[in-house]
Amino acid sequence: MQRSLKDYLVISLKGLAMGAADVVPGVSGGTIAFISGIYEELIATINTLGFSFFKVWKKEGFISSWKTHNLSFLLALFTGIAISILSLAKLIKWLLHHEPLFLWSFFFGLVLASILYIGKQISSWNIKVILSLILAGVLSYFLTIAEPIASPDSLWYLLFCGFIAIIAMILPGVSGAFILLILGAYQVFIGILNQLREGLFTMNLEILWQAIYKLAIIGIGAIAGLKLFSKILNWMFSNHKNVTLAILTGFMIGSLNKIWPWKKVISWRTDSAGLEVPFIEKSVLPMNYDGDAQLMWVVLFVVIGFCIILLLERLATKKEH
Numbered sequence: 001m002q003r004s005l006k007d008y009l010v011i012s013l014k015g016l017a018m019g020a021a022d023v024v025p026g027v028s029g030g031t032i033a034f035i036s037g038i039y040e041e042l043i044a045t046i047n048t049l050g051f052s053f054f055k056v057w058k059k060e061g062f063i064s065s066w067k068t069h070n071l072s073f074l075l076a077l078f079t080g081i082a083i084s085i086l087s088l089a090k091l092i093k094w095l096l097h098h099e100p101l102f103l104w105s106f107f108f109g110l111v112l113a114s115i116l117y118i119g120k121q122i123s124s125w126n127i128k129v130i131l132s133l134i135l136a137g138v139l140s141y142f143l144t145i146a147e148p149i150a151s152p153d154s155l156w157y158l159l160f161c162g163f164i165a166i167i168a169m170i171l172p173g174v175s176g177a178f179i180l181l182i183l184g185a186y187q188v189f190i191g192i193l194n195q196l197r198e199g200l201f202t203m204n205l206e207i208l209w210q211a212i213y214k215l216a217i218i219g220i221g222a223i224a225g226l227k228l229f230s231k232i233l234n235w236m237f238s239n240h241k242n243v244t245l246a247i248l249t250g251f252m253i254g255s256l257n258k259i260w261p262w263k264k265v266i267s268w269r270t271d272s273a274g275l276e277v278p279f280i281e282k283s284v285l286p287m288n289y290d291g292d293a294q295l296m297w298v299v300l301f302v303v304i305g306f307c308i309i310l311l312l313e314r315l316a317t318k319k320e321h
Contacts, residue, residue, distance in 0.1 A: 008076040014038055015080020020088045021107075022081070022176050029081070030170045031252065035114050035309055040237060042077065042170070045070045046230035086197060104261040105298040109305025111252055111259060117309060119249045122242050133246040133253075140254025143179075155217050158188070162221025167229045171251060189218070261298050262289040 014036045018029035033039040049069050056065035066072070095103040122129060165176040180189055192214045199208030236244040263281040286293040 003072070008072060011038065011073060011076040012080035012083075015077040015082075016084040016088065017080075018077075019081040019084025020092055023085060023088070023092045028171065028252075028255070029176065031111060031114050033170070034248070035110075035117055038077070041070075041073065043230050043233045043237065045074055046226055047234040049074075050227070085193065100263075101261050101294055101298055102301050104259050105301040106305040107259050108256065108261060109302035109307075110309055111256060111305075112302070113306040113309030115249055115252045115256075118245055118252065122245045122249070124242050129242050129246045132243045133250040136247040136250025137254040138250075140251040141257055142254075144255060144258035155214075158214060158217050159221040161189075162218035163225035164221075166222035166225040170226065170229065170233075171248070192218075257283055261302075262286050262293060264288070264290060 014032065017036070018032045021032045022029035030039065033042055049071075053065050053069050056068050060068075092103070161180055165180045167176075192211050195207055196211035196215065198204065199206075199211055233244070260283040262284050264284045266280040266282055286295050286298075
């Protein structure tokens with residue numbers, strides 16, 4: 001596929017959005033990839049990437065292998081994701097602490113519209129498709145109410161967390177950050193990112209090495225999970241597309257509980273910055289919310305999030321025609 005520099009900049013912007021979403025427990029970068037029209041290409045590209053890269057390199061040269069495996073697409077996308085996680089993560093974290101109602105309502109609108117967008121693409125409804133949607137929805141809902149465990153210190157556990165979280169990050173409706181929270185590794189992961197940022201800005205090689213070492217462990221698990229799961233997803237899209245879309249839609253429906261704006265805090269935890277943040281929460285109606293429900297503002301941000309998806313869908317449709 002021939003792309004211009006402008007096309008790759010757009011892909012990087014989509015990566016920025018994916019990275020921002022992946023930092024928030026409850027929002028999936030896979031959802032952003034799906035609604036921005038790059039999801040199937042991402043899965044297919046990851047699926048084809050392997051030792052064949054070196055075989056083509058040996059026979060036809062590095063440039064040919066790079067183009068064959070669509071690596072410019074992956075480079076642009078993951079550059080955007082990395083920049084977002086290292087920069088926007090701080091803003092997202094601030095919003096989570098200071099304006100949670102507005103942030104969650106915006107994401108609620110995004111996911112709500114995404115459910116309609118993905119569900120609309122199911123071309124044939126039958127009992128298998130309906131059951132897939134219901135089961136995925138129920139599983140996703142129970143994930144949102146699962147109680148997180150204590151933070152781990154084991155490097156083997158971080159490897160496992162990387163393997164599981166990356167699967168969630170590329171699966172629409174399932175938040176990789178929330179899976180990390182459930183596994184007890186979210187606080188550790190955010191701490192590692194802050195350590196990396198501190199090491200880069202202060203040029204403290206000891207702090208930088210510790211962060212890179214831990215990220216490498218998580219990265220090895222993530223690469224293994226990404227490679228394995230991309231094969232499964234690619235096969236499902238090729239052979240059972242309607243069932244796959246139903247599962248993705250179900251996961252997103254179930255995840256709405258996690259990003260419902262009004263919550264009652266059951267217990268608290270201390271984050272990597274030493275701040276007290278909600279640990280276990282329960283969704284409540286606006287009238288039962290402990291504080292100013294800001295109903296009009298919340299509805300406005302839901303509508304804004306919803307309209308952004310409609311706009312993206314319209315732009316994607318125009319591009320196809």
